[in-house]
Amino acid sequence: MLLLSLKSLIALGLVAVLLMGISATARDAYPNKTITMIVPFAAGGSTDVIGRIIAAGLTTELGQPVVVDNRAGAGGSLGTAAIAKAVPDGYTIGVGTASTLAINPATYKNLPFDVLTDLSPIGTIAAVPNIMSINPTVKANTMAEFIALARHEPDKLSYASPGYGSVGHLLGEQFKIATKTTILHVPYRGMGPALSDAISGQVQVIFDNLPTSLELVKSGKLRALGLSGTKRVDALPDVPTFGELGLEDINWLAFFGLIAPKDTPAPIVKRLNEALVRVLAMPDMRAKLAAQQAIVVGNSPEAFKADIERELARMKRAVTTAKIELN
Numbered sequence: 001m002l003l004l005s006l007k008s009l010i011a012l013g014l015v016a017v018l019l020m021g022i023s024a025t026a027r028d029a030y031p032n033k034t035i036t037m038i039v040p041f042a043a044g045g046s047t048d049v050i051g052r053i054i055a056a057g058l059t060t061e062l063g064q065p066v067v068v069d070n071r072a073g074a075g076g077s078l079g080t081a082a083i084a085k086a087v088p089d090g091y092t093i094g095v096g097t098a099s100t101l102a103i104n105p106a107t108y109k110n111l112p113f114d115v116l117t118d119l120s121p122i123g124t125i126a127a128v129p130n131i132m133s134i135n136p137t138v139k140a141n142t143m144a145e146f147i148a149l150a151r152h153e154p155d156k157l158s159y160a161s162p163g164y165g166s167v168g169h170l171l172g173e174q175f176k177i178a179t180k181t182t183i184l185h186v187p188y189r190g191m192g193p194a195l196s197d198a199i200s201g202q203v204q205v206i207f208d209n210l211p212t213s214l215e216l217v218k219s220g221k222l223r224a225l226g227l228s229g230t231k232r233v234d235a236l237p238d239v240p241t242f243g244e245l246g247l248e249d250i251n252w253l254a255f256f257g258l259i260a261p262k263d264t265p266a267p268i269v270k271r272l273n274e275a276l277v278r279v280l281a282m283p284d285m286r287a288k289l290a291a292q293q294a295i296v297v298g299n300s301p302e303a304f305k306a307d308i309e310r311e312l313a314r315m316k317r318a319v320t321t322a323k324i325e326l327n
Contacts, residue, residue, distance in 0.1 A: 030090055030268055031064045038086075038094035040079025042072040042190025045162060046128060046209035046292070050256050051095045053288045054125055057279035058272075072190045075163035076100040077111055080259075084113035088261040090268035093122065096259040099166045102311040106319040107165040108326045115312065121304040122258035123273045125280070126294035129210040129229045130171055130254055131239075133222035135201045143225045143245050150181035158184040159205035160194035164326050167254050168194070170315070171207035173322040174250045198222060209254050211292035228252055233293055249318075253295070255311065257304050273301055 035058070039051040048070060055066040071079035080100040086092035096119070105115050113119070132143075138157075140146035150157055161168030164187050172185055186203050188194035191212055198206040199221050206213070206222070214235060216222045224239045228251045232241060242251040258276055260269060279285050280298035289296055299307075319325075 030271060031062055033091065034065045034067055035062070035090070036069050036092050037066050038069050038071055038079050038083050038092065040071055040076035040083075040094065040097075040100055041162060042192050043070050044195075044212065045191035046211040046254075047076075047095055047097055047256060049211055049292060050125060050128075050289070050294060053285065053292070054095075054258070054276070054279060057282060057285045058275055061275045061279050073163075074108075075104055075165035075169070075187075077104050077108065077165070080104070080115075080119075081112045083259060084118040084261055086261045088120070088264040090260065090264055090272065093258055093260045093272065095125075096121075096257050096308075097167070098254040098311060098315075101257075101259075101308050102315040103167065103170050103319070104165040105312055106315040107170075107324050115308060118262050120260040120262055120264045120269055121301045121308060122260055122269055123276045123301060124255055124257040124297040124299050124304045124307055125276070126289055126296050127253040127255045128292065128294045129227045129233060130167060130207065130250070130252070131210045131213050131217070131224055131227040132171070132175065132205065132207050132242075132250075133198070133213055133217055133224045134206075135198060135204050136220065136223050137201055138204050138223070140225075141223070143240070143247075146225055147179045147181060150179070150183055154182040155184060157205060158186050158203045159207060160186050160188055160198050160203040161207060162191040162194050163187050163189065165324075167209065168207040170318060170322065170324070171250050172205075173324055174318060175207070175247070177322055178247050178249050211294065214293060235293060252314075255297075255307065256294075257297075257307075269301055 037055050039048050041047045052068055055068050058066040071082055076099045083094035101115050140149050159172045176183055197203050217224045224236060226242045226245050227239055229241050277298045280296050286296055
Protein backbone atom coordinates (compact mmCIF):
# COMPACT_ATOMS: atom_id res chain seq x y z
CA MET A 1 0.00 0.00 0.00
CA LEU A 2 2.85 2.32 0.86
CA LEU A 3 4.47 1.62 -2.50
CA LEU A 4 1.22 2.30 -4.30
CA SER A 5 0.75 5.55 -2.37
CA LEU A 6 4.22 6.70 -3.29
CA LYS A 7 3.62 5.83 -6.94
CA SER A 8 0.32 7.70 -6.83
CA LEU A 9 1.95 10.73 -5.27
CA ILE A 10 4.74 10.68 -7.86
CA ALA A 11 2.17 10.37 -10.65
CA LEU A 12 0.12 13.22 -9.22
CA GLY A 13 3.26 15.29 -8.87
CA LEU A 14 4.18 14.67 -12.49
CA VAL A 15 0.67 15.65 -13.55
CA ALA A 16 0.86 18.82 -11.47
CA VAL A 17 4.22 19.74 -13.00
CA LEU A 18 2.81 19.05 -16.46
CA LEU A 19 -0.23 21.23 -15.79
CA MET A 20 1.98 24.02 -14.44
CA GLY A 21 4.03 23.80 -17.59
CA ILE A 22 0.92 24.06 -19.75
CA SER A 23 -0.30 27.03 -17.70
CA ALA A 24 3.06 28.77 -18.04
CA THR A 25 3.07 28.10 -21.77
CA ALA A 26 -0.42 29.58 -22.07
CA ARG A 27 0.71 32.72 -20.26
CA ASP A 28 3.81 32.94 -22.42
CA ALA A 29 1.60 32.66 -25.51
CA TYR A 30 -0.56 35.61 -24.47
CA PRO A 31 -2.17 37.04 -26.44
CA ASN A 32 -3.35 34.49 -28.96
CA LYS A 33 -6.72 36.02 -29.92
CA THR A 34 -8.53 39.35 -30.19
CA ILE A 35 -8.44 41.69 -27.18
CA THR A 36 -11.45 43.89 -26.43
CA MET A 37 -10.72 47.40 -25.15
CA ILE A 38 -13.79 48.91 -23.48
CA VAL A 39 -14.02 52.69 -23.82
CA PRO A 40 -16.64 53.82 -21.27
CA PHE A 41 -17.80 56.80 -23.33
CA ALA A 42 -19.47 57.36 -26.68
CA ALA A 43 -17.50 57.57 -29.91
CA GLY A 44 -16.11 60.99 -30.72
CA GLY A 45 -14.99 62.05 -27.24
CA SER A 46 -11.38 62.45 -26.15
CA THR A 47 -11.39 59.09 -24.33
CA ASP A 48 -12.49 57.42 -27.54
CA VAL A 49 -9.89 59.27 -29.64
CA ILE A 50 -7.00 58.42 -27.32
CA GLY A 51 -8.28 54.87 -26.79
CA ARG A 52 -8.31 54.21 -30.53
CA ILE A 53 -4.79 55.57 -30.96
CA ILE A 54 -3.54 53.21 -28.24
CA ALA A 55 -5.60 50.27 -29.56
CA ALA A 56 -3.94 50.64 -32.95
CA GLY A 57 -0.50 50.73 -31.36
CA LEU A 58 -1.19 47.70 -29.17
CA THR A 59 -2.48 45.78 -32.18
CA THR A 60 0.91 46.25 -33.82
CA GLU A 61 2.90 45.59 -30.65
CA LEU A 62 0.97 42.52 -29.43
CA GLY A 63 0.38 40.95 -32.83
CA GLN A 64 -3.34 40.50 -32.18
CA PRO A 65 -6.30 42.80 -32.92
CA VAL A 66 -7.26 45.19 -30.11
CA VAL A 67 -10.88 46.16 -30.82
CA VAL A 68 -12.55 49.19 -29.23
CA ASP A 69 -15.97 48.61 -27.66
CA ASN A 70 -17.76 51.87 -26.71
CA ARG A 71 -20.04 51.43 -23.71
CA ALA A 72 -21.36 54.83 -22.72
CA GLY A 73 -23.61 55.75 -19.81
CA ALA A 74 -23.62 57.08 -16.25
CA GLY A 75 -20.59 59.27 -16.85
CA GLY A 76 -18.46 56.26 -17.76
CA SER A 77 -19.55 54.08 -14.85
CA LEU A 78 -21.41 51.53 -16.97
CA GLY A 79 -18.39 50.76 -19.11
CA THR A 80 -16.06 50.71 -16.12
CA ALA A 81 -18.38 48.25 -14.35
CA ALA A 82 -18.20 46.02 -17.44
CA ILE A 83 -14.40 46.08 -17.22
CA ALA A 84 -14.47 45.25 -13.52
CA LYS A 85 -16.85 42.30 -14.06
CA ALA A 86 -15.07 40.84 -17.09
CA VAL A 87 -13.18 37.56 -17.02
CA PRO A 88 -9.66 38.40 -15.76
CA ASP A 89 -7.79 36.69 -18.56
CA GLY A 90 -6.27 39.71 -20.30
CA TYR A 91 -8.71 39.62 -23.21
CA THR A 92 -10.90 42.40 -21.82
CA ILE A 93 -9.14 45.62 -20.86
CA GLY A 94 -10.33 49.19 -20.83
CA VAL A 95 -9.55 52.87 -20.63
CA GLY A 96 -9.80 54.49 -17.22
CA THR A 97 -10.02 58.26 -16.86
CA ALA A 98 -10.12 61.02 -14.28
CA SER A 99 -13.91 60.71 -14.51
CA THR A 100 -14.22 56.96 -14.07
CA LEU A 101 -11.40 56.36 -11.60
CA ALA A 102 -11.54 59.51 -9.47
CA ILE A 103 -14.57 61.76 -10.00
CA ASN A 104 -17.27 59.08 -10.21
CA PRO A 105 -16.07 57.17 -7.13
CA ALA A 106 -15.96 60.46 -5.25
CA THR A 107 -19.43 61.45 -6.45
CA TYR A 108 -21.62 58.35 -6.68
CA LYS A 109 -22.69 56.57 -3.50
CA ASN A 110 -23.54 53.17 -4.93
CA LEU A 111 -21.16 52.27 -7.72
CA PRO A 112 -21.17 48.51 -8.47
CA PHE A 113 -17.38 48.39 -8.20
CA ASP A 114 -14.51 49.76 -6.12
CA VAL A 115 -11.79 51.36 -8.23
CA LEU A 116 -9.11 50.51 -5.68
CA THR A 117 -9.95 46.81 -5.28
CA ASP A 118 -11.92 45.66 -8.35
CA LEU A 119 -9.53 46.82 -11.07
CA SER A 120 -5.92 46.10 -12.03
CA PRO A 121 -4.08 49.25 -13.14
CA ILE A 122 -1.86 48.66 -16.19
CA GLY A 123 -0.35 52.09 -16.78
CA THR A 124 -1.07 55.77 -17.40
CA ILE A 125 -1.29 56.69 -21.06
CA ALA A 126 -1.31 60.48 -20.96
CA ALA A 127 -2.82 63.63 -19.44
CA VAL A 128 -4.58 66.42 -21.31
CA PRO A 129 -5.68 69.98 -20.52
CA ASN A 130 -9.34 70.78 -19.93
CA ILE A 131 -10.99 73.69 -21.72
CA MET A 132 -14.00 75.95 -21.20
CA SER A 133 -15.71 77.16 -24.37
CA ILE A 134 -18.87 79.07 -25.22
CA ASN A 135 -21.14 79.31 -28.24
CA PRO A 136 -20.02 82.29 -30.38
CA THR A 137 -23.46 83.90 -30.05
CA VAL A 138 -22.85 84.49 -26.33
CA LYS A 139 -22.05 88.15 -25.82
CA ALA A 140 -18.67 87.64 -24.14
CA ASN A 141 -15.19 87.62 -25.66
CA THR A 142 -13.21 87.11 -22.46
CA MET A 143 -13.59 85.19 -19.21
CA ALA A 144 -14.18 88.44 -17.31
CA GLU A 145 -17.00 89.40 -19.68
CA PHE A 146 -18.57 85.97 -19.40
CA ILE A 147 -18.49 85.99 -15.61
CA ALA A 148 -20.07 89.43 -15.58
CA LEU A 149 -22.80 88.21 -17.95
CA ALA A 150 -23.47 85.10 -15.88
CA ARG A 151 -23.79 87.17 -12.72
CA HIS A 152 -26.10 89.65 -14.46
CA GLU A 153 -28.33 86.85 -15.82
CA PRO A 154 -28.35 84.13 -13.12
CA ASP A 155 -29.79 80.75 -14.19
CA LYS A 156 -30.26 81.89 -17.80
CA LEU A 157 -27.08 80.28 -19.11
CA SER A 158 -26.50 76.51 -19.23
CA TYR A 159 -23.45 74.28 -19.58
CA ALA A 160 -23.20 70.86 -21.21
CA SER A 161 -21.31 67.85 -19.88
CA PRO A 162 -21.03 64.23 -21.05
CA GLY A 163 -22.90 63.08 -17.94
CA TYR A 164 -23.20 63.31 -14.18
CA GLY A 165 -19.89 62.77 -12.43
CA SER A 166 -17.86 63.57 -15.56
CA VAL A 167 -14.89 65.90 -15.84
CA GLY A 168 -17.17 68.44 -17.48
CA HIS A 169 -19.70 68.20 -14.65
CA LEU A 170 -17.14 68.68 -11.90
CA LEU A 171 -15.41 71.53 -13.74
CA GLY A 172 -18.73 73.29 -14.23
CA GLU A 173 -19.64 73.04 -10.56
CA GLN A 174 -16.16 74.12 -9.47
CA PHE A 175 -16.38 77.06 -11.89
CA LYS A 176 -19.71 78.18 -10.39
CA ILE A 177 -18.25 78.11 -6.89
CA ALA A 178 -15.05 79.91 -7.89
CA THR A 179 -16.88 82.65 -9.83
CA LYS A 180 -20.01 82.91 -7.68
CA THR A 181 -22.26 82.32 -10.67
CA THR A 182 -25.33 80.13 -11.23
CA ILE A 183 -25.35 78.19 -14.50
CA LEU A 184 -27.69 75.30 -15.25
CA HIS A 185 -26.07 71.87 -15.75
CA VAL A 186 -27.34 69.89 -18.75
CA PRO A 187 -25.94 66.32 -18.77
CA TYR A 188 -25.69 64.30 -21.99
CA ARG A 189 -24.92 60.69 -22.84
CA GLY A 190 -21.38 61.33 -23.99
CA MET A 191 -19.30 64.27 -25.19
CA GLY A 192 -20.38 63.92 -28.84
CA PRO A 193 -24.01 64.98 -28.29
CA ALA A 194 -22.96 67.55 -25.69
CA LEU A 195 -20.65 69.23 -28.19
CA SER A 196 -23.33 69.09 -30.86
CA ASP A 197 -25.76 71.08 -28.73
CA ALA A 198 -23.05 73.53 -27.64
CA ILE A 199 -22.25 74.21 -31.31
CA SER A 200 -25.93 74.64 -32.20
CA GLY A 201 -26.54 76.96 -29.25
CA GLN A 202 -28.95 74.69 -27.38
CA VAL A 203 -26.55 75.18 -24.46
CA GLN A 204 -24.19 78.13 -24.15
CA VAL A 205 -21.16 76.68 -22.34
CA ILE A 206 -19.18 73.45 -22.37
CA PHE A 207 -16.34 72.11 -20.25
CA ASP A 208 -14.35 69.47 -22.10
CA ASN A 209 -10.98 67.81 -22.55
CA LEU A 210 -8.98 69.87 -25.03
CA PRO A 211 -8.55 67.17 -27.74
CA THR A 212 -12.23 66.96 -28.72
CA SER A 213 -12.88 70.72 -28.62
CA LEU A 214 -9.65 71.89 -30.25
CA GLU A 215 -10.70 71.84 -33.92
CA LEU A 216 -14.11 73.29 -33.06
CA VAL A 217 -12.39 76.22 -31.37
CA LYS A 218 -9.88 76.68 -34.19
CA SER A 219 -12.70 76.66 -36.76
CA GLY A 220 -14.71 79.25 -34.83
CA LYS A 221 -17.61 76.95 -33.96
CA LEU A 222 -16.79 77.44 -30.28
CA ARG A 223 -15.02 80.29 -28.49
CA ALA A 224 -12.49 79.23 -25.85
CA LEU A 225 -12.23 81.33 -22.70
CA GLY A 226 -9.66 79.33 -20.70
CA LEU A 227 -7.88 76.02 -20.29
CA SER A 228 -5.90 74.12 -17.66
CA GLY A 229 -2.16 73.66 -17.47
CA THR A 230 1.03 75.32 -16.34
CA LYS A 231 1.37 77.16 -19.66
CA ARG A 232 -0.64 78.02 -22.75
CA VAL A 233 -0.80 75.44 -25.51
CA ASP A 234 0.85 76.13 -28.84
CA ALA A 235 -2.32 75.34 -30.78
CA LEU A 236 -4.27 78.08 -28.94
CA PRO A 237 -1.69 80.70 -27.94
CA ASP A 238 -4.30 83.41 -27.27
CA VAL A 239 -6.28 81.32 -24.78
CA PRO A 240 -5.13 81.93 -21.17
CA THR A 241 -4.76 79.21 -18.57
CA PHE A 242 -7.18 79.04 -15.68
CA GLY A 243 -4.19 79.85 -13.48
CA GLU A 244 -3.64 83.12 -15.35
CA LEU A 245 -7.31 83.93 -14.83
CA GLY A 246 -7.12 83.31 -11.08
CA LEU A 247 -9.15 80.08 -11.27
CA GLU A 248 -6.68 77.68 -9.68
CA ASP A 249 -9.41 75.38 -8.37
CA ILE A 250 -10.15 74.22 -11.93
CA ASN A 251 -6.57 74.32 -13.19
CA TRP A 252 -6.00 70.54 -13.28
CA LEU A 253 -5.30 68.01 -16.04
CA ALA A 254 -7.39 64.97 -17.00
CA PHE A 255 -5.58 61.61 -17.13
CA PHE A 256 -6.16 58.47 -19.21
CA GLY A 257 -4.83 54.99 -18.46
CA LEU A 258 -5.26 51.30 -19.19
CA ILE A 259 -7.02 49.05 -16.67
CA ALA A 260 -8.06 45.39 -16.42
CA PRO A 261 -10.33 43.39 -14.09
CA LYS A 262 -8.97 42.48 -10.67
CA ASP A 263 -7.15 39.15 -10.46
CA THR A 264 -5.78 39.52 -13.98
CA PRO A 265 -2.56 37.46 -13.72
CA ALA A 266 0.51 39.53 -12.93
CA PRO A 267 2.44 38.20 -15.97
CA ILE A 268 -0.36 39.40 -18.25
CA VAL A 269 -0.51 42.82 -16.58
CA LYS A 270 3.26 43.03 -16.99
CA ARG A 271 3.00 42.05 -20.66
CA LEU A 272 0.35 44.69 -21.30
CA ASN A 273 2.30 47.36 -19.42
CA GLU A 274 5.47 46.63 -21.35
CA ALA A 275 3.52 46.76 -24.61
CA LEU A 276 1.92 50.09 -23.62
CA VAL A 277 5.28 51.63 -22.73
CA ARG A 278 6.74 50.51 -26.05
CA VAL A 279 3.74 51.90 -27.94
CA LEU A 280 4.11 55.25 -26.18
CA ALA A 281 7.77 55.34 -27.19
CA MET A 282 6.91 54.97 -30.90
CA PRO A 283 7.49 58.30 -32.71
CA ASP A 284 4.28 58.00 -34.73
CA MET A 285 2.22 57.24 -31.61
CA ARG A 286 3.76 60.19 -29.75
CA ALA A 287 3.02 62.42 -32.73
CA LYS A 288 -0.62 61.32 -32.82
CA LEU A 289 -1.02 61.93 -29.09
CA ALA A 290 0.76 65.29 -29.34
CA ALA A 291 -1.72 66.26 -32.06
CA GLN A 292 -4.41 65.66 -29.40
CA GLN A 293 -2.51 67.95 -26.99
CA ALA A 294 -1.84 64.91 -24.80
CA ILE A 295 1.19 64.80 -22.51
CA VAL A 296 2.57 61.24 -22.75
CA VAL A 297 3.22 59.41 -19.45
CA GLY A 298 3.74 55.63 -19.80
CA ASN A 299 4.43 54.59 -16.20
CA SER A 300 4.28 51.32 -14.23
CA PRO A 301 1.14 49.66 -12.81
CA GLU A 302 2.30 50.66 -9.33
CA ALA A 303 2.79 54.30 -10.34
CA PHE A 304 -0.60 54.38 -12.05
CA LYS A 305 -2.25 52.97 -8.92
CA ALA A 306 -0.60 55.71 -6.87
CA ASP A 307 -1.90 58.31 -9.35
CA ILE A 308 -5.43 56.94 -9.00
CA GLU A 309 -5.26 57.02 -5.20
CA ARG A 310 -3.95 60.60 -5.21
CA GLU A 311 -6.53 61.88 -7.71
CA LEU A 312 -9.38 60.08 -5.93
CA ALA A 313 -8.47 61.79 -2.66
CA ARG A 314 -8.28 65.18 -4.41
CA MET A 315 -11.61 64.71 -6.17
CA LYS A 316 -13.28 63.70 -2.91
CA ARG A 317 -12.21 67.04 -1.48
CA ALA A 318 -13.48 68.86 -4.59
CA VAL A 319 -16.83 67.03 -4.57
CA THR A 320 -17.31 67.86 -0.91
CA THR A 321 -16.65 71.53 -1.61
CA ALA A 322 -19.02 71.57 -4.60
CA LYS A 323 -21.62 69.57 -2.59
CA ILE A 324 -22.12 67.04 -5.39
CA GLU A 325 -23.72 63.77 -4.32
CA LEU A 326 -25.31 61.25 -6.67
CA ASN A 327 -26.98 57.90 -6.05
